[in-house]
Amino acid sequence: MINKLVEKIKKTGAPIVVGLDPMLSYVPEHIQKKSFDEYGETLEGAADAIWQYNKQIIDSTYDLIPAVKPQIAMYEQFGVEGLKAFQKTVDYCHEKDLVVIGDVKRGDIGSTSAAYATGHLGKVQVGSKTYRTFNEDFATVNPYLGTDGIKPFADVCKEEKKGLFILVKTSNPSSGEFQDRLIDGKPLYEHVAEKVAAWGEDVMGDEYSYIGAVVGATYPEVGKVLRQVMPKSFILVPGYGAQGGKGKDLTHYFNKDGLGAIVNSSRGIIAAYKQEKYAQFGAENFADASRQAVIDMIEDIASALK
Numbered sequence: 339m340i341n342k343l344v345e346k347i348k349k350t351g352a353p354i355v356v357g358l359d360p361m362l363s364y365v366p367e368h369i370q371k372k373s374f375d376e377y378g379e380t381l382e383g384a385a386d387a388i389w390q391y392n393k394q395i396i397d398s399t400y401d402l403i404p405a406v407k408p409q410i411a412m413y414e415q416f417g418v419e420g421l422k423a424f425q426k427t428v429d430y431c432h433e434k435d436l437v438v439i440g441d442v443k444r445g446d447i448g449s450t451s452a453a454y455a456t457g458h459l460g461k462v463q464v465g466s467k468t469y470r471t472f473n474e475d476f477a478t479v480n481p482y483l484g485t486d487g488i489k490p491f492a493d494v495c496k497e498e499k500k501g502l503f504i505l506v507k508t509s510n511p512s513s514g515e516f517q518d519r520l521i522d523g524k525p526l527y528e529h530v531a532e533k534v535a536a537w538g539e540d541v542m543g544d545e546y547s548y549i550g551a552v553v554g555a556t557y558p559e560v561g562k563v564l565r566q567v568m569p570k571s572f573i574l575v576p577g578y579g580a581q582g583g584k585g586k587d588l589t590h591y592f593n594k595d596g597l598g599a600i601v602n603s604s605r606g607i608i609a610a611y612k613q614e615k616y617a618q619f620g621a622e623n624f625a626d627a628s629r630q631a632v633i634d635m636i637e638d639i640a641s642a643l644k
């Protein structure tokens with residue numbers, strides 16, 4: 339799957355990911371009304387509204403982008419109905435030939451990680467039959483439990499040719515509380531990055547490893563260091579747009595081949611119609627506003643990399 343991601347980035351010229359983080363409050367009134375008329379103000383109604391909203395955004399952007407990143411928390415808040423909307427979204431993105439990065443941030447003791455890996459990336463055995471369940475192409479994983487928490491994910495990736503993005507330096511304001519702590523003279527994030535590079539050696543694609551890292555756009559100096567520590571790992575870069583990251587901050591996250599990083603924007607794309615810059619589109623044309631926001635993001639990153 340890392341090879342497909344690289345190919346699609348080369349083809350689109352867009353090292354970006356659209357984050358599908360559909361809060362109900364972003365879904366325009368006319369879509370909410372239609373879903374509530376059909377299902378009532380129920381969890382099913384909410385799940386239908388976020389699915390309809392996602393579908394229109396995917397339809398208006400899929401030809402410009404290589405990948406999407408649905409954030410499972412936004413779906414889980416609506417319980418089982420929300421998870422069905424997550425599944426529909428993943429399946430529909432596959433129909434559109436998009437690479438799907440499940441932002442699920444899993445990771446546990448080995449046996450439990452194995453179950454998470456099966457559910458999100460692998461196949462589950464039921465008697466004589468096997469089923470793919472969520473079936474994302476990549477999953478985000480938390481490394482806090484160490485090697486035995488990661489290995490089951492890496493094993494499934496090897497078998498299924500799928501991939502991981504492991505949290506190394508997150509974009510949030512408090513990320514330094516633990517991640518920046520010095521251990522043997524080096525910040526913890528650097529130790530984790532060294533492990534990501536080592537874990538990744540065993541599962542190499544053509545140019546990059548199946549195992550990548552998450553490094554926030556909000557810490558560009560750290561991004562510059564970590565790019566060197568993990569030369570063969572793709573970096574998923576959240577924090578662009580709504581969290582303040584800009585194209586000009588991100589040049590050092592890329593390798594000299596112009597590859598190696600993929601930048602996520604969620605609210606900045608899916609709720610673009612709410613920004614003054616895209617207000618002319620109006621809520622009815624929210625998906626066109628998202629398309630324009632994608633075009634602007636691609637241009638911002640391309641001009642920074644020139």
Ligand SMILES: O=c1ccn([C@@H]2O[C@H](COP(=O)(O)O)[C@@H](O)[C@H]2O)c(=O)[nH]1
Pocket residue numbers: 357359409441507508509510552553554576577578579580581602603604605606
């Ligand atoms: O360090 C991290 C890791 C993950 N995220 C996730 O990315 C998106 C960002 O959304 P925006 O609306 O573009 O801010 C969201 O799903 C986060 O959970 C992150 O922001 N930082």
